[in-house]
Amino acid sequence: MSSEKGFVLWFTGLPGAGKTTLAERIKTIFTEKGMKVEILDGDEIRKGLSRDLGFSKEDREKHNERVIFVAKLLSRNGVVTLVPLISPYREVRAEARKEISDFVEVYVRCPLDVLIKRDPKGLYKKALAGEINNLTGLQDPYEEPISPEMIIDSNTETVEESVSSIMSYLKSRGLTNH
Template identity: 40%
Template sequence: MENSTFIKNKKLLTWWLTGLSGAGKTTLARALAEDLRDQGYPVCVLDGDEIRQGLSKDLGFSMAEREEQSRRVAETAKILNQNGILAIVSLVSPSLQGRSLARDIIGKEHFVESYISTPLQICQQRDVKGLYAKAKLDSGLQLTGIGAPYEAPTNADCVIDTSQTELTTATQQLRAFLKE
């Protein structure tokens, strides 16, 4: 099946949700997936935490390993798209270079870079996984945005601050890319 396959006259896409831990990437990815499934679309969420439990369990958190994580996820998303499945990636993917490589692997016509731009202060307040609390106690912990860099997208296709945008509205903003 060619990469230019369409579902219900819509182009196959990979939404690449990037942002800090606690920004709302996973929540938004799951809401978008549920919405798309309700409309009859085949969709798969590729969540960074879940991928690290299997496909990338051999990787650590150095910049090179984070970029390898992004590469593996991009290759997986490409295969999903080639098989008629929409992909939603929820991954910190902290570097511009790593996201650029992902765009190249998937194909720019199928790649929707979505910057979940929720401010660090809000992410720290949410601290769903307790990572920010751990980073306060352990200065050696290389948490993205605290001890490790995060390079915000410079030309994202979509920018959403989940502290300012309701989940339903954010989902609609992402879903709109199917119509283009």
């Protein structure tokens, strides 16, 4: 049984930037160490807890507030809580920081032209074709973090490099021994 405590790693960034990829890799590391881990993925939560919500500013805020609430409960009970969530609004992320005692904001950054080429879910293609009209970064706003704990440049770093810099940061903060 580990004596380490819970915390929240909050991955913010544009669609396709690498939030889910990194959360899943970090989950594997902590699971292998015997820690309790949960991923609160924005996409998954939209299929359940937030299935009544759309993509207006108000709904995006409500969706994010629900995630904050759950992340707070999990992390204060010792769970390593990984939150890959676009979370486009600065004010909502500030609220997460205020509510959650051990909060680490990771800005997963990538230039738009690279994201349009990457397009893992085909969303940019749809937005550019006019089939959707609310894609964050192209049509809806994304407010970049001003002073996140970490910035990951997924355009220039490999997934391995990004994962190891996140783990080093957590170690330096005393949030893990691994």
